[in-house]
Every structure is written in C-alpha cells, then in structure tokens.
Amino acid sequence: MPLVELAAIWKSFGQNPVLKGIDLTVEEGQVIAMIGRSGSGKSTLLRSINGLERIDDGTILIDGEKIGSKDADLRTLRLQVGMVFQQFNLFPHLSARENVMLAPMVVKKASRKAAGALADAMLAKVGLSDRAGHYPDQLSGGQQQRVAIARSLAMEPRVLLCDEVTSALDPELVNEVLAVVRQLAKEGMTLIMVTHEMRFAREVCDKLVFMHQGRIHEEGSPAELFSAPKTPELAQFIGLVEAAG
Amino acid sequence: MFDISLWDIVRNLLLAARWTVLLSLVAFICGGIAGLAVLFARVSAFPWLRRAMGWYIELFQGTPLLMQLFLCFFGLSLVGIELSPWEAAALSLTLFASAFLGEIWRGCVEAVPKGQWEASSALAMGYFQQMRYVVLPQAMRLAVAPTVGFSVQLIKGTAVTSIIGFIELTKAGTMITNATFRPFTVYGLVAVFYFCLCYPLSLLARRLERKLHAAR
Ligand SMILES: Nc1ncnc2c1ncn2[C@@H]1O[C@H](COP(=O)(O)OP(=O)(O)OP(=O)(O)O)[C@@H](O)[C@H]1O
Numbered sequence: 001m002p003l004v005e006l007a008a009i010w011k012s013f014g015q016n017p018v019l020k021g022i023d024l025t026v027e028e029g030q031v032i033a034m035i036g037r038s039g040s041g042k043s044t045l046l047r048s049i050n051g052l053e054r055i056d057d058g059t060i061l062i063d064g065e066k067i068g069s070k071d072a073d074l075r076t077l078r079l080q081v082g083m084v085f086q087q088f089n090l091f092p093h094l095s096a097r098e099n100v101m102l103a104p105m106v107v108k109k110a111s112r113k114a115a116g117a118l119a120d121a122m123l124a125k126v127g128l129s130d131r132a133g134h135y136p137d138q139l140s141g142g143q144q145q146r147v148a149i150a151r152s153l154a155m156e157p158r159v160l161l162c163d164e165v166t167s168a169l170d171p172e173l174v175n176e177v178l179a180v181v182r183q184l185a186k187e188g189m190t191l192i193m194v195t196h197e198m199r200f201a202r203e204v205c206d207k208l209v210f211m212h213q214g215r216i217h218e219e220g221s222p223a224e225l226f227s228a229p230k231t232p233e234l235a236q237f238i239g240l241v242e243a244a245g
Numbered sequence: 246m247f248d249i250s251l252w253d254i255v256r257n258l259l260l261a262a263r264w265t266v267l268l269s270l271v272a273f274i275c276g277g278i279a280g281l282a283v284l285f286a287r288v289s290a291f292p293w294l295r296r297a298m299g300w301y302i303e304l305f306q307g308t309p310l311l312m313q314l315f316l317c318f319f320g321l322s323l324v325g326i327e328l329s330p331w332e333a334a335a336l337s338l339t340l341f342a343s344a345f346l347g348e349i350w351r352g353c354v355e356a357v358p359k360g361q362w363e364a365s366s367a368l369a370m371g372y373f374q375q376m377r378y379v380v381l382p383q384a385m386r387l388a389v390a391p392t393v394g395f396s397v398q399l400i401k402g403t404a405v406t407s408i409i410g411f412i413e414l415t416k417a418g419t420m421i422t423n424a425t426f427r428p429f430t431v432y433g434l435v436a437v438f439y440f441c442l443c444y445p446l447s448l449l450a451r452r453l454e455r456k457l458h459a460a461r
C-alpha cells in the first residue's frame with residue numbers, strides 16, 4: 001500500500017484554478033522531487049498534502065486512511081506529515097533546543113526531560129549540538145534551516161515535505177542543508193521535495209515529478225526524464241534550468 | 246474667607262489623587278481582562294463574532310469618553326440601574342479601556358508573521374496551543390510599549406469623571422478653587438500631579454519600545 005496517495009486533487013484560488021486533477025502515489029521510503037516553473041502549483045500541492053491549503057475536490061490517503069477536513073483529522077494528518085519551509089519559520093523567542101522541544105511537549109505531552117533528550121538527538125543529527133542554546137537570530141540561514149529540519153523530525157513524521165528548503169540561502173550555505181536532506185534520504189525517510197537543485201534531484205530522488213499549469217505533466221525516474229523528456233515543456237524547462245545553472 | 250494654606254491644598258489634592266490612581270488601576274486591570282476577551286473575539290475563527298466585536302470597538306473609539314460616561318451614569322439610571330458616580334466611572338473606563346487595549350493587542354497578534362502559524366500548524370499544534378506557545382509570546386513583546394502608552398491616556402481620561410461628581414484629582418481641584426479663589430495655583434498643582442503620574446509611564450513606554458525593538 002502506498003504511504004501517500006493523492007487522487008484527483010483540485011484547488012482554485014478564487015477564479016484561478018491552480019491544481020487541476022492531481023494523482024500521485026508515494027511509497028514508503030521513496031524520495032520524490034517536484035520541479036516546474038514558478039506558478040505551476042508545486043507549493044500549493046505540497047501545502048495541500050498537510051492541509052495548509054484546503055482542497056476543493058479529491059482525496060488524500062495517508063497509509064490508506066482518508067483525511068477529511070475537520071480540525072481533528074487535520075491534526076492526525078499533521079502528526080504523520082512534517083513540513084520544512086523555504087523561510088525556515090523558526091520560533092524567534094525560543095532557542096534552537098526549545099524550538100525542537102516545543103511540539104513534542106505540547107502536542108505529544110512528552111516530559112521536559114524526554115523532549116530535551118529528543119531535541120539533543122535531533123540537533124546532533126543535523127550537526128548542531130553546539131548551537132542548542134542559540135536563538136534563531138544568532139544562527140546563519142543554513143543553521144536555521146537545519147534546526148527547522150530537526151524540529152520537524154522530532155515529531156517523528158512518516159513523510160517530510162520540503163518546499164524549496166535551500167532557496168532562501170546564500171549559495172555557500174546550500175550544501176550543508178542538502179547534506180542533511182541527503183542523509184535523511186539514505187536513512188529511508190519518505191520525502192517529497194520541491195526543488196530547483198536539479199543536480200541534487202537527479203542524484204537523490206527515486207521519482208521526478210514535473211508540474212506544468214496545475215497538472216503533473218510528466219513523471220518517472222530522473223534518469224529517464226532528464227535524458228529523454230517526452231514533452232516539449234519538460235525539455236524546455238530542463239534546458240532553461242541548465243542554461244541558468 | 247477661610248485661610249487655606251498651600252499645604253492644605255496639596256494635602257487635599259494628594260488625598261483625591263488616590264482616587265485617580267485607584268480608578269486608573271481598576272479600569273486598567275478590568276479593562277485588560279475584558280480586552281483579552283475582545284482580542285480573542287477579534288482573532289477568532291467566527292466571522293460574526295469578529296464583526297460584532299468590530300462594532301463594539303468602533304462604538305468606543307468613535308464616541309467621546311464623556312458621552313460613554315453619561316450613558317453609563319444617566320442612561321442606565323433611565324432603565325432602572327442606579328450606579329454611584331464611582332461605579333459609573335469604573336464601568337465606563339473599563340469598557341473604554343477594553344476596546345482600546347483589545348484593538349492594540351489585535352494589531353500585535355496580527356503582526357506575528359503568517360509563517361509562525363503555518364510552522365506551528367505543520368507541527369500538529371492546535372489553535373490554543375499555537376496562541377499560547379507561539380503567537381502570544383511574540384505578540385506580547387510588541388504589545389508592552391503601546392500598552393504602557395495607553396495607560397497614560399487612561400490616567401488622563403479619568404479627569405472626565407469629575408463631571409458626574411466623582412471626587413478625583415480634577416474634581417477636588419474644582420472644589421478647592423471654589424473655596425480658595427486661587428485657580429491658577431490649584432490647577433497648576435493639579436497639572437503637576439497628573440504629570441507626576443504620567444511622565445514616568447511615558448518614559449517607561451519609550452524605553453521599553455527602544456529596548457524590545459532592539460532585542461529579538
Ligand atoms: N494564497 C493564495 N491566494 C491566491 N493565489 C495564490 C495563493 N497561493 C498561490 N496562489 C497562486 O497559485 C499559483 C500557484 O502558486 P504556487 O505557489 O503553488 O506555485 P509554485 O509552483 O510553488 O511557484 P514557485 O516556484 O514560484 O514557488 C500562482 O499563480 C499563485 O499566484
């Protein structure tokens with residue numbers, strides 16, 4: 001059974017249809033990269049998967065269970081699906097360690113001690129044990145993003161959604177974050193990531209999804225798609241990106 | 246004519262100033278508690294509640310405090326609720342403060358970036374958990390300076406309650422003037438008293454503003 005199954009997802013913002021019937025299945029342990037032009041609906045799709053956007057039509061199954069739109073359903077969903085944002089969105093009034101501890105304590109009612117131990121383990125995983133007591137504004141962008149990843153991991157999600165997690169970073173900080181993501185992929189974490197890092201996508205992901213005008217225009221293994229794109233849109237997109245990179 | 250010394254004037258004003266302070270405190274504390282309710286209604290998920298509270302705020306921000314006081318004092322007595330000047334003063338200032346504080350605090354809550362709500366949602370936190378642990382701590386930082394600033398407005402606002410015969414600083418000043426015929430001295434002293442109450446708070450508000458803006 002696939003871990004995530006999306007069927008016929010539709011979503012409009014006012015009169016503007018942004019997702020036009022998306023079907024996608026993600027197996028446990030798979031790493032999916034979503035690419036596509038700006039405005040093609042990648043973020044909206046990702047945000048629909050954890051209920052940050054309410055879909056107009058279609059079904060979302062996580063581990064075979066259908067997710068409704070009631071608040072309780074959304075919270076069950078979000079216990080399974082973590083998300084890391086382009087802008088990090090760390091809590092500025094909490095230290096790195098407290099950022100990671102908060103949700104386990106508040107949502108899962110973990111004791112302070114257990115949450116602290118968990119936070120230390122997660123910060124060690126992203127290589128930031130020595131920054132535990134620092135506040136977000138005392139950390140570089142790359143470090144903030146790694147704390148954000150640790151914060152998501154502390155909730156032990158089955159799937160992690162990553163929306164352009166390196167796009168807000170200075171070029172020299174991109175690799176430290178990608179290294180963490182690569183390590184997660186290696187450990188078998190199920191990942192759905194929107195990315196403009198084509199080389200990284202090609203190396204790490206099992207399946208590449210090309211979005212175009214609110215639809216999945218093409219999907220398949222990265223080797224296939226990069227070497228022999230079937231549609232002119234993908235060919236053009238790859239050409240554009242490689243010309244730019 | 247009695248011979249009233251300067252000291253007598255000061256002493257009587259000082260006694261009356263206690264009521265100004267007490268009224269300000271009561272209005273600030275009760276208004277603050279009611280203001281929290283206004284805040285939560287204004288940021289609630291129910292459009293009708295937000296709209297109703299919007300009207301409540303418009304009502305108190307869009308009419309003079311004096312009219313609100315008259316309505317509490319004379320208006321309520323028309324419908325059979327007799328309030329003493331003290332009760333009417335405390336009630337109208339509490340309502341007044343709740344509308345202004347609620348609106349100030351709403352602005353602070355809404356100034357917390359949307360990404361904070363999204364990140365905490367994505368961590369499966371519920372609305373009240375998000376408010377309690379993520380949004381309010383950040384909003385509170387923003388709120389300190391304007392809240393202290395408003396308390397200065399409130400203290401000065403208590404002067405209007407002299408109209409309905411509540412004996413606080415201003416009313417005492419009027420009474421002493423009538424007895425001494427020394428308006429310049431008396432009102433000068435009244436002004437000094439208000440200044441002594443308000444200036445430290447203004448100063449505090451300004452310092453907090455600078456400090457909290459510099460900090461995280
Ligand atoms: N909250 C919103 N309200 C209205 N329109 C929106 C909203 N969010 C996104 N859109 C519109 O939906 C479309 C798809 O946006 P989306 O953010 O999903 O694109 P994207 O593929 O992630 O693009 P990018 O690469 O620039 O991040 C765009 O036309 C955008 O203007």
Ligand SMILES: [Mg+2]
Nearest residue numbers: 042043044163
């Ligand atoms: Mg996007």
